[in-house]
Amino acid sequence: MKLHLETLRQAGLEAAGVLDARTAAPLLRRDIGPFGGVIVALFPYYAGSAPGNLSLYARGQDYHGVLRRRLERAAQLLGLEAQPYADVSPFDEVRLGQAAGLGGVGQNGLLMNRAFGSFFFIGELVTKQELAPLQGGMEPACTGCGRCLRECPTGALRQGGLQLSLCLSHITQARRITPHQQALLQRSALIWGCDACQLCCPANLGLEPTALPEFSQELLCSLGEGELRGLSDRAFRRAYGGRAFCFRGIRPLARNLELCAQEALRKDGSLPQREQ
Numbered sequence: 001m002k003l004h005l006e007t008l009r010q011a012g013l014e015a016a017g018v019l020d021a022r023t024a025a026p027l028l029r030r031d032i033g034p035f036g037g038v039i040v041a042l043f044p045y046y047a048g049s050a051p052g053n054l055s056l057y058a059r060g061q062d063y064h065g066v067l068r069r070r071l072e073r074a075a076q077l078l079g080l081e082a083q084p085y086a087d088v089s090p091f092d093e094v095r096l097g098q099a100a101g102l103g104g105v106g107q108n109g110l111l112m113n114r115a116f117g118s119f120f121f122i123g124e125l126v127t128k129q130e131l132a133p134l135q136g137g138m139e140p141a142c143t144g145c146g147r148c149l150r151e152c153p154t155g156a157l158r159q160g161g162l163q164l165s166l167c168l169s170h171i172t173q174a175r176r177i178t179p180h181q182q183a184l185l186q187r188s189a190l191i192w193g194c195d196a197c198q199l200c201c202p203a204n205l206g207l208e209p210t211a212l213p214e215f216s217q218e219l220l221c222s223l224g225e226g227e228l229r230g231l232s233d234r235a236f237r238r239a240y241g242g243r244a245f246c247f248r249g250i251r252p253l254a255r256n257l258e259l260c261a262q263e264a265l266r267k268d269g270s271l272p273q274r275e276q
């Protein structure tokens with residue numbers, strides 16, 4: 001089956017490319033059995049960068065559900081039998097997007113293109129039907145300026161890759177953290193995710209806000225202690241269940257808020273300085 005970019009757009013996939021099974025198979029991280037092809041699509045979420053302690057990607061609706069709904073609808077419109085994936089994917093999504101002509105890999109390890117910079121989610125439809133390849137036509141955007149490596153507040157990004165244990169995006173959602181990770185978190189004042197290696201990137205300057213209402217309306221930029229105080233995990237999930245920062249429950253967020261509050265008190269002089 002041969003798809004065209006316009007057909008994909010009409011099915012709601014504004015930025016997408018197609019890989020045949022032979023090209024996509026080497027990018028699998030686990031076996032999913034036989035398949036005919038993969039449609040890879042980008043869903044931009046940039047809606048400004050107002051200050052806050054939540055990462056930009058987590059301020060709108062939970063992208064897992066949004067992408068799954070949009071991908072399922074697209075498969076229906078295209079008449080395809082397909083399995084949608086978003087984030088929890090059997091593929092290396094960044095390499096998959098690159099192979100589908102949706103951008104290039106930046107020094108920050110993210111897929112980047114000229115239209116959306118790096119502020120987008122990647123989703124896939126894995127089809128039963130055989131698909132002919134189709135390049136998404138989105139130009140790579142990384143110039144290799146190295147700013148992301150220099151601006152990373154923890155040194156997690158070095159030439160040659162990401163050291164996950166130092167990355168605030170990982171630390172803020174980890175169930176248990178080491179004293180060193182705790183100190184990194186306290187310096188950042190972030191409670192969920194980190195955008196430093198993206199906000200400093202020239203490819204992300206002057207981006208158009210996303211046209212997707214799920215990621216541009218009813219944004220929540222910050223959470224404070226007052227909003228979580230006294231909430232059970234169940235009550236927290238009821239209150240914030242549609243948000244991406246909710247999937248680990250209340251504990252990591254409550255811990256992060258507490259650590260950041262302690263640090264603010266130390267800076268204020270109300271608590272003894274911690275050892276560096």
Ligand code: SF4
Pocket residue numbers: 151152153154155156157162166167168169193194195196197198
């Ligand atoms: S998300 Fe933050 S901590 Fe992680 S690599 Fe990027 S700048 Fe560094």
Ligand code: SF4
Pocket residue numbers: 106107108141142143144145146147148149200201202203
């Ligand atoms: S900051 Fe520079 S090196 Fe890093 S991803 Fe952006 S363009 Fe590439």
